[in-house]
Amino acid sequence: MTHVHPSAPEAHLRGPRPPLIPAAARELVLAVNARAAILVEGWSDQAAVLALARRRGWDLRTERILTLPIGGVTNLGAFLQALGTSGLGLRLAGLCDAAEENYVRRNLERAGMGTGLTRTGMEAIGFFVCEADLEDELIRALGTTAVVAVLDAEGELKSFRRFQEQPGQRSRSLNAQLHRFIGTRARRKVRYGSLLIDAVDLTLVPRALELAVAHVRV
Numbered sequence: 563m564t565h566v567h568p569s570a571p572e573a574h575l576r577g578p579r580p581p582l583i584p585a586a587a588r589e590l591v592l593a594v595n596a597r598a599a600i601l602v603e604g605w606s607d608q609a610a611v612l613a614l615a616r617r618r619g620w621d622l623r624t625e626r627i628l629t630l631p632i633g634g635v636t637n638l639g640a641f642l643q644a645l646g647t648s649g650l651g652l653r654l655a656g657l658c659d660a661a662e663e664n665y666v667r668r669n670l671e672r673a674g675m676g677t678g679l680t681r682t683g684m685e686a687i688g689f690f691v692c693e694a695d696l697e698d699e700l701i702r703a704l705g706t707t708a709v710v711a712v713l714d715a716e717g718e719l720k721s722f723r724r725f726q727e728q729p730g731q732r733s734r735s736l737n738a739q740l741h742r743f744i745g746t747r748a749r750r751k752v753r754y755g756s757l758l759i760d761a762v763d764l765t766l767v768p769r770a771l772e773l774a775v776a777h778v779r780v
Contacts, residue, residue: 579605581633584644590628591650597626598778601641601656605631605748607696609755614771617764620779627778635662642673655688655777657770659695666691688777690770697751698741699768700758706736712754712761713743 591599602608611629615622622629632641635658645652658666666689667679675687684691692699701709713719725731725743734742744754759767 581637582631583633584637584640587630587632587641588644588650590630591645591652594623594628595626596628596652598653598655599627599645600629600774600778601632601638601645601654602629603632603635603658604751606751606755607631607657609752610696610700610759610771611775613756613759614767614775617759620775622775625779635659635665638666639669639672642669642675646673646675648674653688653778653780655774656690657696657774658689658691660691660693663691685773688774690774692768692770696768696771697744697754697758698737699770700762701737701740701744703762703766703768704758706740708761709740709758710736712757713740716753716757718750 587599590596600611602611608629608631612622630641630645632638638656638658642654643649646654656666663681663684667684670684670687670689671677671679676683679687681691704712710719710722713722722740722743725746726739731739731742745751
C-alpha cells in the first residue's frame with residue numbers, strides 16, 4: 563500500500579504516474595482528513611482543477627478537498643464504493659467525457675446515488691459532463707489562435723507545425739490537430755492542463771469544471 567505523508571497531500575498525486583487505486587485514495591483521504599473529493603479521469607484533469615483553484619484563490623487543501631485521478635472511467639465504480647456513501651462518506655463531485663455519460667450514470671445509480679438519473683440529475687449530485695472532453699472545451703474556450711500562442715510560448719510551435727504535416731493530420735481541423743497534439747504525450751497533456759487554464763479568461767472557464775469544484779466547496 564502506498565503511504566502518503568499528510569503534510570503534502572496533493573504533491574504526491576501530480577502526474578503522470580501510475581493510476582491511483584481506491585485503497586491509496588482511501589489512505590490519502592484519511593491522512594489529510596478530507597471531507598470532499600473531485601473524481602477526475604486523469605492527471606491532466608487534476609492539473610486543470612488545481613490551476614483553476616489557484617487562479618480563483620481557493621485553498622482546496624485548507625478546505626479539505628482532494629482532486630483524485632482515478633485512472634480512467636472504468637474505475638469509477640470502485641472509487642464511489644470506497645469514498646461515497648457506502649465507504650468513507652465523502653461529498654463527491656466528478657467530471658466525465660460526453661462519450662462516457664451513460665457509463666457514469668449507471669455507476670452512480672449502482673452506487674445508490676440516484677435512480678433514473680438524467681444529466682440534470684447527475685449534476686444535482688455533483689457529476690458533470692464535458693463536451694467532448696475537458697481539453698476540447700478549453701481549446702474552444704480559448705480559441706485556436708490563443709492555444710497556438712500558448713504552444714509558441716512553450717517552445718513547441720515548430721513541433722506542432724511538423725505534427726500538422728503528418729498525413730493523418732492534414733485533413734483535420736485546427737481544433738482537432740491541437741487536441742491531438744496536446745494528448746500525444748502524457749507529460750505534455752498534464753502540463754497543458756494547467757497552461758490552458760492559466761491562459762483562459764475566467765469568464766470562459768468550462769461550465770463542467772467550474773461547477774464540479776463549486777459542488778464540493780459548499
